[in-house]
Each structure stands twice: as C-alpha cells, then as structure tokens.
Amino acid sequence: MTQQIPVAELRRRFPSEFVWGVATSAFQIEGAARADGKGPSIWDEFCRVPGAIADGGTGDVACDHYHRLEADLDLIADLGVTAYRFSISWPRVQPSGSGPYNDRGVAFYERLVDGLLERNIQPYATLYHWDLPAELQHHSGGWLARDTAYRFAEYAQVVSRRLGDRVVSIATHNEPWVSAVLGYERGVFAPGVKDRRVAYQASHHLLLSHGLAMQAIRAAGIKAEVGIVLNMSPVRPATDSEIDAHHARLEDGRLVRWYTDALFKGQYPADIIEHLGADAPQVQAGDAASIAQPCDFVGINYYHPTVSSSSNPASPASTGAAVTDMGWEVAPNALSGLLLRLKRDYQLPPIYITENGAAYRDQLVNGQVDDEQRRHYIESHLVAVAEAIDRGVDVRGYFVWSLMDNFEWAEGYRKRFGIVHVDYATLRRTLKRSALWYRSLLSAVA
Numbered sequence: 001m002t003q004q005i006p007v008a009e010l011r012r013r014f015p016s017e018f019v020w021g022v023a024t025s026a027f028q029i030e031g032a033a034r035a036d037g038k039g040p041s042i043w044d045e046f047c048r049v050p051g052a053i054a055d056g057g058t059g060d061v062a063c064d065h066y067h068r069l070e071a072d073l074d075l076i077a078d079l080g081v082t083a084y085r086f087s088i089s090w091p092r093v094q095p096s097g098s099g100p101y102n103d104r105g106v107a108f109y110e111r112l113v114d115g116l117l118e119r120n121i122q123p124y125a126t127l128y129h130w131d132l133p134a135e136l137q138h139h140s141g142g143w144l145a146r147d148t149a150y151r152f153a154e155y156a157q158v159v160s161r162r163l164g165d166r167v168v169s170i171a172t173h174n175e176p177w178v179s180a181v182l183g184y185e186r187g188v189f190a191p192g193v194k195d196r197r198v199a200y201q202a203s204h205h206l207l208l209s210h211g212l213a214m215q216a217i218r219a220a221g222i223k224a225e226v227g228i229v230l231n232m233s234p235v236r237p238a239t240d241s242e243i244d245a246h247h248a249r250l251e252d253g254r255l256v257r258w259y260t261d262a263l264f265k266g267q268y269p270a271d272i273i274e275h276l277g278a279d280a281p282q283v284q285a286g287d288a289a290s291i292a293q294p295c296d297f298v299g300i301n302y303y304h305p306t307v308s309s310s311s312n313p314a315s316p317a318s319t320g321a322a323v324t325d326m327g328w329e330v331a332p333n334a335l336s337g338l339l340l341r342l343k344r345d346y347q348l349p350p351i352y353i354t355e356n357g358a359a360y361r362d363q364l365v366n367g368q369v370d371d372e373q374r375r376h377y378i379e380s381h382l383v384a385v386a387e388a389i390d391r392g393v394d395v396r397g398y399f400v401w402s403l404m405d406n407f408e409w410a411e412g413y414r415k416r417f418g419i420v421h422v423d424y425a426t427l428r429r430t431l432k433r434s435a436l437w438y439r440s441l442l443s444a445v446a
C-alpha cells in the first residue's frame with residue numbers, strides 16, 4: 001500500500017479560496033436520450049454503428065442522472081466539494097441545432113443550477129462536450145461547415161441569457177482536439193469521419209465557434225467567467241534520436257500549440273501549417289482575431305504524458321511505465337512540468353484543472369470499493385498542482401474526473417473513472433474509498 005500524506009498537510013498547500021470540484025458531462029451520465037423533446041446527437045447515432053463502442057453501450061440510460069437529479073445533487077453535496085462541473089446537451093436545449101429551443105430541456109439545467117446553488121456548490125458549465133445535434137451533421141457535415149460555428153454562438157447566447165447569472169463559469173468547448181481529431185481524422189469518436197483535411201477544417205471551425213461564442217456570451221451581459229477547456233499532454237521523444245525529437249515536436253504542435261497558439265498568440269503554428277500542406281484549413285480574414293478573444297480562464301484536462309517516436313508519434317505511455325486501466329501512464333510530474341511550460345511560453349489567464357483522474361478495475365465487495373490506486377493517483381496529481389502553484393503558476397481549482405462511473409465514449413461502460421461506483425444493473429451509487437478520502441481532504445482545515 002502507498003504511504004498516504006496526512007490530509008491536513010496536503011490541504012494546507014492550497015490557498016483557502018481554491019476551488020475543489022468533481023466533473024461530469026451530459027452524454028456520459030444523463031441518459032433520457034429522447035425525454036422531454038430532446039433531439040438526437042451525433043453520439044446517439046454513433047453508438048448505433050456496429051463495433052463503434054467496445055461493449056455495444058449507448059447513452060440511452062447511462063447513469064439515468066436526468067431522472068435522479070435531486071439524489072445526485074445530494075450525492076455531490078455529500079462529498080463536500082465547492083464546485084461541480086457539468087455540460088449542457090445542445091440537442092436537449094435546441095433539438096435540431098437551429099430553430100426552436102426546448103423549454104423543458106432548458107428547465108432541467110435550471111433545476112440543476114438552482115439545486116447546486118441551494119447546496120452552496122458553484123456551478124461550472126460547459127456548453128459543448130461533444131454531443132452535437134445530429135441534424136447539423138446530416139445537414140452540413142457538422143463542424144466541417146462554417147455555419148455550425150454561427151449556430152453554436154447563437155446557442156451559447158441563449159443559454160447564457162437563461163443561466164449566465166446563476167453559473168460561476170461558462171466554458172465554450174471541452175477539448176476541441178478530441179472533437180476534431182478523434183471525431184474527424186481518426187474516426188474513433190462521433191461522427192466517425194476519417195479525413196485529415198476535414199478534421200483540420202473542423203478544428204478551425206471549433207476554435208472560431210469558441211471566439212464567436214465568447215463575443216455572444218459577453219454581449220448577453222452576464223456575470224459568469226468565460227473561457228475554454230483544453231486537453232493537454234506534455235510530449236516527449238521516446239529516445240534521444242533526432243527523428244524521435246522531430247516527431248515529438250510535431251505532435252506537440254498538433255496537440256498543444258495548434259490550440260494554445262491560436263487562442264493565446266492569435267495564430268496557428270507555422271510548422272504545423274507547413275506540415276499539413278494542402279490539408280491546412282481555409283481561414284477567413286478576421287478569424288484569427290475572433291479566436292484570440294481574451295479568456296477569463298483556461299481549463300486544462302490532464303491524464304497522461306505522450307511519448308513520440310517514428311513508429312508511434314502519440315503513445316500514452318512509455319515502455320514499462322505504470323499505467324491505468326486505459327493504458328495511460330501515471331506521471332504526476334508531467335503535470336507540473338506541463339503547467340510550468342505553459343507559464344513560460346504563454347500569457348495565460350488563471351488556470352483550472354478541469355479534469356484529472358484515472359480508470360481502474362474496481363470491485364464492489366460487501367458494499368465497498370477499495371480503489372487505493374485511484375486515491376493515490378489523485379493525491380499525487382494534487383501534489384504536482386501544489387508544486388506548480390509554489391513555482392508561480394496561477395491555478396485556481398481542481399476537478400476530479402469523474403463524480404461517478406459513466407459512459408466512457410468508445411470504451412462504453414467498461415472503464416470506470418468515478419470516485420462514486422455505479423452498479424449499472426440497479427444504478428445504485430456507492431462512494432468509493434477515493435471519494436471518502438477526497439471528502440476528508442476537503443473537510444480538513446485549510
């Protein structure tokens with residue numbers, strides 16, 4: 001067993017106003033796929049493609065959070081967190097992605113936000129966690145179409161008008177790299193397209209939609225902070241060879257700099273534009289400035305480092321490293337290194353770690369889940385965050401991924417990331433040891 005750091009000692013390393021949360025996303029937990037006027041999303045459809053999801057799972061029921069809202073709010077409150085990060089399902093709010101809005105869908109998120117506030121938990125909303133209204137995909141190719149960016153900005157403004165004075169924070173996108181690359185280049189996520197040119201055009205439209213949405217949200221005159229959430233991974237070469245260094249530099253450009261340069265320097269990295277050649281996106285005059293709107297915050301999702309070589313430019317683990325059930329290397333130092341690198345290379349707004357966590361093969365035994373590996377993963381990554389704060393990085397909060405076990409995209413229900421266990425036969429929730437530990441950390445005196 002790993003030596004545990006006394007919770008009060010760990011807690012003292014963070015400022016008293018530090019935000020402590022748990023995170024989820026709509027498609028992964030809500031279920032109620034057709035309830036109360038919700039339209040289908042590209043993920044509802046992708047789950048029906050034979051072989052797309054490892055265990056054949058769908059989002060039809062998921063954790064049934066939509067129908068268990070009050071009990072789940074009590075569960076979140078029971079953890080003692082100060083914040084909850086969730087996403088809004090665009091097709092629940094606007095079933096076709098254009099045209100009429102669905103009041104019953106909006107009402108669900110109003111109940112969620114009000115229920116959090118009643119429990120003294122700050123709502124952190126994300127507008128897009130990958131569940132595009134399917135109609136937009138059928139009609140115009142989804143994010144391939146520039147028009148989707150305009151549709152998104154309008155949706156962002158409508159949601160802001162309804163919720164913007166009650167939520168603390170609005171993130172436009174969750175991980176645009178995943179939407180673009182896994183969805184349109186590798187085709188392993190919805191909508192399942194495999195075309196690099198389409199993927200980079202989609203990534204441009206995702207970033208453009210972020211900038212347009214920032215303007216639209218601010219025009220709504222709301223109180224919430226606005227920003228974006230990016231997945232990040234420090235990339236290192238597998239060996240000292242020149243060729244591996246070259247691959248690492250390119251992978252860092254595709255994964256990190258493509259987004260951070262566009263958002264915080266106002267231009268795409270020249271080496272990646274050159275590398276893409278004819279697959280580089282069509283960009284219109286004024287787009288770069290729209291994308292580089294000042295953000296109030298940037299969210300960083302970190303899970304593992306990336307190791308690059310000529311045979312595998314983006315491996316999630318080095319040979320022989322300790323890995324989670326996803327095969328992702330456990331490397332907390334890579335998180336502090338990443339934060340320091342970002343501080344060195346960019347003028348960033350305040351940072352939140354909006355996702356961090358691990359999948360392990362949990363066993364529910366006599367009503368308990370002893371997930372010491374996950375507890376240790378979270379603890380060691382919090383130490384890494386504290387180290388970065390000590391060295392001057394402005395990190396304001398940390399959200400565990402995830403509140404509860406849920407639909408892990410192409411892996412279906414086989415991978416468990418929750419600090420709360422979900423029995424998918426009964427949908428019963430059980431706090432794992434990691435949740436009990438997180439609660440004791442949050443209640444330790446700062």
Ligand code: FCB
Nearest residue numbers: 025174175231401408417
């Ligand atoms: C992130 C996603 C989140 C979850 C974790 C494990 O990329 O944002 O929905 O699937 O990975």
